[in-house]
Amino acid sequence: MLQILVRKFLEVLFFTLFITFVSFLFIRLAPGDPVLTILNVDELSVSQEQVEALREDMGFNKPLLVQYGLWLLNFIQLDFGQSYVTGQTVMDMxxxxxxxxxxxxxxxxxxxxxxxxxxxxxxxxxxxxxxxxxxxxxxxxxxxxxxxxxxxxxxxxxxxxxxxxxxxxxxxxxxxxxxxxxxxxxxxxxxxxxxxxxxxxxxxxxxxxxxxxxxxxxxxxxxxxxxxxxxxxxxxxxxxxxxxxxxxxxxxxxxxxxxxxxxxxxxxxxxxxYPLIQGYILIMAFIVFIVNTCVDLSYRYLNPEMKLKERESN
Incomplete structure (x- = not known):
């Protein structure tokens, strides 16, 4: 059982790094600009200087890996950020x-x-x-x-x-x-x-x-x-x-x-x-991972052959 838990911990670590990076990358590469959405350019007249200033405040002018690193540091502290639209924390939403x-x-x-x-x-x-x-x-x-x-x-x-x-x-x-x-x-x-x-x-x-x-x-x-x-x-x-x-x-x-x-x-x-989408992906990914882990562990109860093989291997 200890070996199973250690293996699952390493899987969680790798899974977290993989899913956070891939989801962060794909979301940022998706078409559309959240800055323009926030400023609501269809109804308000905004200058390019205002757009660039907001983009700088939100950190979008930094390299993608730097943005990911900053987000990952906040994620380690269980901080998913704030919604660009409502201003509420993503976790609360x-x-x-x-x-x-x-x-x-x-x-x-x-x-x-x-x-x-x-x-x-x-x-x-x-x-x-x-x-x-x-x-x-x-x-x-x-x-x-x-x-x-x-x-x-x-x-x-x-x-x-x-x-x-x-x-x-x-x-x-x-x-x-x-x-x-x-x-x-x-x-x-x-x-x-x-x-x-x-x-x-x-x-x-x-x-x-x-x-x-x-x-x-x-x-x-x-x-x-x-x-x-x-x-x-x-x-x-x-x-x-x-x-x-x-x-x-x-x-x-x-x-x-x-x-x-x-x-x-x-x-x-x-x-x-972006923060709300990222938070949703992570929550759902962890739910899927936890359920699949429970499925793996349930085999030991539902299939006695696995218990027998573990005893023979030990």
């Missing part, structure tokens, strides 16, 4: 929007689990039956429908025509229902098919036949042995596809005007708010 984004992501995960586990399990248990056929058809349809199009359908049907749910803002649990269902259904199709395939592979293993030979009930065989054995591939894909989930959260937040950090960063991109 991200922490303000993070609860809403977390609620939406958790809600989508609950919907995904509520859909994918029953459908994937029934599809594997009743292979080639009508249940399996319906499950596969629904999975294909779900994978083919973009999340934003599904969200528009839900807004029109349940928000406008029936007026059952609000379609904008964040006003209690009821405002979370439509965005969570939209995002959860959009990502569940992948896990239905993956869980079905993984369960079919587990049910064909030798230890399942040995468990049946010992007289264990089918429910215990499925829940304790087959289902647990089928989880590592599913969890692996979840760790890899977490970035897609975060991207889906951004789309859904904009579509439903949900005040999370996804909508916040879209506004920041439009306004060339």
């Amino acid at each position: 991200l922490l303000t929007g993070l609860p809403a984004t977390t609620e939406l992501a958790v809600g989508a995960m609950i919907v995904m689990l509520a859909v994918s586990i029953p459908l994937g399990s029934l599809s594997a248990l009743y292979r080639n039956s009508w249940i399996d056929q319906i499950s596969r058809i629904l999975s294909i349809i779900g994978a083919a429908i973009p999340s934003f199009w599904l969200g528009l359908i839900f807004i029109d049907l349940f928000g406008v025509r029936f007026n059952w749910f609000p379609t904008m803002g964040r006003d209690g649990f009821v405002s979370l229902i439509l965005p969570s269902i939209t995002l959860g259904l959009a990502i569940s199709s992948v896990y239905v098919r993956l869980l079905r395939s993984s369960l079919l592979d587990s049910l064909s293993q030798e230890f399942i036949r040995a468990a049946r030979a010992r007289g264990l009930s089918e429910q215990r065989i499925f829940l304790v042995h087959a289902f647990r054995h089928s989880l590592p591939p599913v969890i692996t894909v979840f760790g890899v596809s977490l970035g897609s989930l975060i991207g889906g959260v951004v789309v859904i937040e904009v579509l439903f005007a949900y005040p999370g950090i996804g909508k916040l960063v879209v506004d920041a991109i439009r306004q060339r708010d």
Whole structure:
């Protein structure tokens, strides 16, 4: 375990330097000038001297590596800077929007689990039956429908025509229902098919036949042995596809005007708010890294073979 922690620490160090430099470089090379955005040159008459003076105050006249070094020194002190537009600290703005984004992501995960586990399990248990056929058809349809199009359908049907749910803002649990269902259904199709395939592979293993030979009930065989054995591939894909989930959260937040950090960063991109964009990238990157680390550590519990190999190597 100590070796794993040391390796993870070195990975975090390298990962931090890499992601901060690459994101800093790409943001600065993106088209648009934040100085002109701040001065709002479309509505105000400003001179070139004013533009250059503000650019010097913001440090944009310095070499890119010098700008990165200064930013990195502040980042080490957990200072992400201030928003060019609002003047608020980036950390405060991200922490303000993070609860809403977390609620939406958790809600989508609950919907995904509520859909994918029953459908994937029934599809594997009743292979080639009508249940399996319906499950596969629904999975294909779900994978083919973009999340934003599904969200528009839900807004029109349940928000406008029936007026059952609000379609904008964040006003209690009821405002979370439509965005969570939209995002959860959009990502569940992948896990239905993956869980079905993984369960079919587990049910064909030798230890399942040995468990049946010992007289264990089918429910215990499925829940304790087959289902647990089928989880590592599913969890692996979840760790890899977490970035897609975060991207889906951004789309859904904009579509439903949900005040999370996804909508916040879209506004920041439009306004060339570099510190806020940089802070968002780092926060999301660390979330992805932490989740993938938890996925790696969970293998030791879900797959006893890894524990056995570690003991043999020691």
